[in-house]
Amino acid sequence: xxxxxxxLLKAIVKDYVxxxxxxxxxxxxxxxxxxxxxxxxxxxxxxxxxxxxxxxxHVSAGRIPSQxxxxxxxxxxxxxxxxxxxxxxxxxxxxxxxxxxxxxxxxESCRLLSHLTxxxxxxxxxxxxGDTLNYLQLLLVGMNQILVVxxxxxxxxxxxxxDFQSPIGPDVLSQWEQHLRQKFLKMNxxxxxxxxxxxxxxxxxxxxxxxxAVIAKKVQAGAMTGGSDNKVFLVGSSNMLKxxxxxxxxxxxxxxxxxxxxxxxxxxxxxxxxxxxxxSIGLELPYAEMKECSLVTATYSVDGKIIGTVGVxxxxxxxxxxxxxxxxxxxxQLSDIFKIRNKxx
Amino acid sequence: xxxxxxxLLKAIVKDYVxxxxxxxxxxxxxxxxxxxxxxxxxxxxxxxxxxxxxxxxHVSAGRIPSQxxxxxxxxxxxxxxxxxxxxxxxxxxxxxxxxxxxxxxxxESCRLLSHLTxxxxxxxxxxxxGDTLNYLQLLLVGMNQILVVxxxxxxxxxxxxxDFQSPIGPDVLSQWEQHLRQKFLKMNxxxxxxxxxxxxxxxxxxxxxxxxAVIAKKVQAGAMTGGSDNKVFLVGSSNMLKxxxxxxxxxxxxxxxxxxxxxxxxxxxxxxxxxxxxxSIGLELPYAEMKECSLVTATYSVDGKIIGTVGVxxxxxxxxxxxxxxxxxxxxQLSDIFKIRNKxx
DNA sequence: GTTAGCACTCTCACCTGTTGAGTGCTAACC
DNA sequence: GGTTAGCACTCAACAGGTGAGAGTGCTAAC
Numbered sequence: 137x138x139x140x141x142x143x144l145l146k147a148i149v150k151d152y153v154x155x156x157x158x159x160x161x162x163x164x165x166x167x168x169x170x171x172x173x174x175x176x177x178x179x180x181x182x183x184x185x186x187x188x189x190x191x192x193x194h195v196s197a198g199r200i201p202s203q204x205x206x207x208x209x210x211x212x213x214x215x216x217x218x219x220x221x222x223x224x225x226x227x228x229x230x231x232x233x234x235x236x237x238x239x240x241x242x243x244e245s246c247r248l249l250s251h252l253t254x255x256x257x258x259x260x261x262x263x264x265x266g267d268t269l270n271y272l273q274l275l276l277v278g279m280n281q282i283l284v285v286x287x288x289x290x291x292x293x294x295x296x297x298x299d300f301q302s303p304i305g306p307d308v309l310s311q312w313e314q315h316l317r318q319k320f321l322k323m324n325x326x327x328x329x330x331x332x333x334x335x336x337x338x339x340x341x342x343x344x345x346x347x348x349a350v351i352a353k354k355v356q357a358g359a360m361t362g363g364s365d366n367k368v369f370l371v372g373s374s375n376m377l378k379x380x381x382x383x384x385x386x387x388x389x390x391x392x393x394x395x396x397x398x399x400x401x402x403x404x405x406x407x408x409x410x411x412x413x414x415x416s417i418g419l420e421l422p423y424a425e426m427k428e429c430s431l432v433t434a435t436y437s438v439d440g441k442i443i444g445t446v447g448v449x450x451x452x453x454x455x456x457x458x459x460x461x462x463x464x465x466x467x468x469q470l471s472d473i474f475k476i477r478n479k480x481x
Numbered sequence: 482x483x484x485x486x487x488x489l490l491k492a493i494v495k496d497y498v499x500x501x502x503x504x505x506x507x508x509x510x511x512x513x514x515x516x517x518x519x520x521x522x523x524x525x526x527x528x529x530x531x532x533x534x535x536x537x538x539h540v541s542a543g544r545i546p547s548q549x550x551x552x553x554x555x556x557x558x559x560x561x562x563x564x565x566x567x568x569x570x571x572x573x574x575x576x577x578x579x580x581x582x583x584x585x586x587x588x589e590s591c592r593l594l595s596h597l598t599x600x601x602x603x604x605x606x607x608x609x610x611g612d613t614l615n616y617l618q619l620l621l622v623g624m625n626q627i628l629v630v631x632x633x634x635x636x637x638x639x640x641x642x643x644d645f646q647s648p649i650g651p652d653v654l655s656q657w658e659q660h661l662r663q664k665f666l667k668m669n670x671x672x673x674x675x676x677x678x679x680x681x682x683x684x685x686x687x688x689x690x691x692x693x694a695v696i697a698k699k700v701q702a703g704a705m706t707g708g709s710d711n712k713v714f715l716v717g718s719s720n721m722l723k724x725x726x727x728x729x730x731x732x733x734x735x736x737x738x739x740x741x742x743x744x745x746x747x748x749x750x751x752x753x754x755x756x757x758x759x760x761s762i763g764l765e766l767p768y769a770e771m772k773e774c775s776l777v778t779a780t781y782s783v784d785g786k787i788i789g790t791v792g793v794x795x796x797x798x799x800x801x802x803x804x805x806x807x808x809x810x811x812x813x814q815l816s817d818i819f820k821i822r823n824k825x826x
Numbered sequence: 827g828t829t830a831g832c833a834c835t836c837t838c839a840c841c842t843g844t845t846g847a848g849t850g851c852t853a854a855c856c
Numbered sequence: 857g858g859t860t861a862g863c864a865c866t867c868a869a870c871a872g873g874t875g876a877g878a879g880t881g882c883t884a885a886c
Contacts, residue, residue, distance in 0.1 A: 382730075396716065541878060
């Protein structure tokens with residue numbers, strides 16, 4: 137790969153990203169100043185094709201970048217694109233507005249990313265692996281409900297309501313609270329979530345003769361942050377339909393179906409620790425349905441500990457430079473937000 | 482509309498729903514036992530077209546039901562379709578599993594509805610208009626955070642975290658708690674959500690000299706049920722792409738874009754009080770983009786008070802009978818769930 | 827009122843020829 | 857030896873044309 141080939145590949149990627157049409161040698165010769173004629177470009181293109189960086193949809197069409205070509209572009213050719221002042225202020229504006237809850241911040245980030253990039257945006261909620269229980273309190277709510285309030289080290293609040301049939305006195309309650317604190321404080325929050333129900337059941341069982349009768353109903357109520365542990369926000373999946381390469385319903389159908397599967401999206405957004413921003417192109421993604429898609433992700437973290445991921449999914453023919461900048465910036469802003477939130481706790 | 486015309490219209494709707502192809506007179510004569518020949522059916526069809534119940538895509542095609550035709554079918558011709566035992570048990574299974582939180586129940590209902598009907602399912606979260614505050618407590622969490630725990634009459638739990646900079650003593654806290662209880666208990670929950678921040682600000686301001694400096698940051702954290710007040714769950718929007726009438730990207734693009742707009746979905750799912758199950762066909766829906774869609778909704782309620790809506794959105798060529806049964810049954814099950822949840826509170 | 831028969835209409839699928847974009851190759855040029 | 861002009865060749869896309877098939881409306885007979 138000499139310099140001219142790199143310039144040529146860069147031009148091909150750029151033009152194809154812009155136009156979504158296969159790029160011919162004459163187009164390159166006219167639009168990009170490589171200083172050589174279309175015939176030379178033809179020869180070079182032939183070489184690039186042999187090397188696997190570009191391919192031809194059919195013999196009389198221009199060339200399009202291959203997955204390998206995009207990879208090379210992203211790794212070596214792409215220039216950093218600055219975000220326009222207007223866009224920066226749009227993002228900052230969102231984050232300066234502190235009086236909204238954490239879910240809302242993330243959802244808005246997602247919406248914003250989708251809007252700015254015109255692709256599909258994903259945000260994985262802070263996952264609480266590694267987060268520990270810092271505070272636990274039992275409250276008697278109404279006559280027959282115990283509310284368990286828990287706060288984690290990272291400041292996430294977590295409720296559960298337990299219904300039961302016989303009234304419970306305050307003395308018993310504080311005794312239970314003591315017990316639960318001893319057992320669960322400083323414990324990993326995932327483990328707590330898992331074991332709390334068991335433990336409550338044991339408490340009920342120890343206090344009353346027939347546990348099955350007493351805890352006939354146990355209902356968790358209220359929004360439980362534990363539930364959002366695994367959530368992934370998704371905004372702008374309809375943006376996929378705007379892409380010229382996805383005008384075929386059958387192509388896009390499988391992608392949209394995939395996007396609806398939370399489990400898979402969680403997998404997709406599982407943090408990759410290597411770098412700040414990660415770009416996965418085509419078949420590098422774990423699902424074959426997405427072979428014509430690329431995903432740009434970045435993690436956000438607190439104290440160097442990764443707690444969540446933001447990402448943008450688009451066609452492989454993606455404006456990589458711009459998208460990387462956006463995702464990177466939003467992730468950094470999120471990290472800042474969380475830093476501020478945790479300073480006092 | 483004599484009996485024969487009604488039978489004919491019914492047959493046309495049924496066949497078109499099944500095949501998605503315009504229905505010809507010969508098809509009807511062969512597949513449905515109306516006891517007359519295709520020629521007679523042709524004459525009757527011509528009448529039905531004059532009456533506006535069916536229409537012809539072009540002169541040499543069969544007929545398809547018009548919006549008016551579907552309306553007539555839904556209002557007068559549709560027979561109640563029983564849900565199969567397998568499906569009933571699938572639904573009951575979901576609801577018997579009580580150990581999941583309220584959001585999860587609704588989300589799962591949505592998923593189930595979409596899966597059973599193969600259309601797009603929507604569930605509007607219980608809106609808390611009319612729900613009042615029943616319980617309020619302040620907890621000191623960490624050194625610099627107050628956690629406000631609220632429980633509504635309907636049993637929904639609601640948290641907010643307020644950060645501040647100087648430590649607060651337990652005496653002040655209980656004084657504030659007193660004040661907030663006096664002010665907010667029994668108040669409409671929407672009003673509480675709106676005014677709580679103001680009130681907290683006032684409390685801070687009364688206690689310290691320079692409020693601006695002290696409450697430099699106020700961050701609401703944790704999952705706040707108030708936020709879910711307006712949420713709408715949506716599952717299976719990719720099912721739209723499976724419908725033969727939506728093979729055209731441009732048609733479906735606008736619909737999917739619409740589905741992504743929470744505000745509009747909320748509007749779409751705003752309860753209609755008239756009946757148990759409501760069917761909106763084509764242009765009866767508030768958005769012109771959905772002129773080829775139909776929406777079946779049902780409300781779920783507690784003590785006769787409507788608290789939320791479930792719905793299924795599909796093409797106007799929808800299996801109305803089956804869908805109505807499904808939506809109705811799920812809504813009733815949800816009402817039951819909420820009845821159980823509220824019995825003790 | 828019902829039905830068989832028939833002419834008519836229109837879509838759809840298929841074929842065909844044309845156009846234009848773009849290539850690869852060759853031979854000439856610097 | 858690299859570069860370029862020229863040219864033959866390939867193929868997708870488009871437009872126009874044709875035939876088959878589905879379905880209708882109308883008419884006349886039952």
